Amino acid sequence: MLTSKQRSKLKSLAANLSPIGQVGKEGIGENMLKSFSECLDSRELIKINILENADGSPQDLGRELAERLSAECVIVIGRKAVLYRKSEKKGIKHIEL
Secondary structure, rough: OOHHHHHHHHHHHHHHOOEEEOOOOOOOOHHHHHHHHHHHHOOOEEEEEEEEOOOHHHHHHHHHHHHHOOOOOEEEEEEEEEEEOOOOOOOOOOOOO
16 A cells, blocks of 8 residues: 555656556456556556546556556546556666655
8 A cells, every 4th residue: 555655756757657558448458467567567657548448437447457467556647547566576776665
C-alpha cells in the first residue's frame, strides 16, 4: 500500500512518461500482461492508455491490471492508468520512495 506522499512522488514522475501500451475492446490478454510485467521489471513505473471501446471503466481496468500484475495502481486520470511495482532486477535504477 502506498502512502499519499509516495503516490504523489510517483504521479510527478509519471507525468513525463509516454504510454507503453493500450487496453482496447479485446480486454486484458495474457500476452499484454506478460509485456506489461516485463516493462514493470525494467522500469518500475508505467503508463497505459485505456481506449474508449474497452469494456469497463478506466478505474476498474486500472485496478484489474494492477491486481493481475501484483502492482499498485498509482492513479487513473481520464483514460490513462499509472502502475508501479518495485523491481527485484539488479542493474536498473530503482525509484526511491
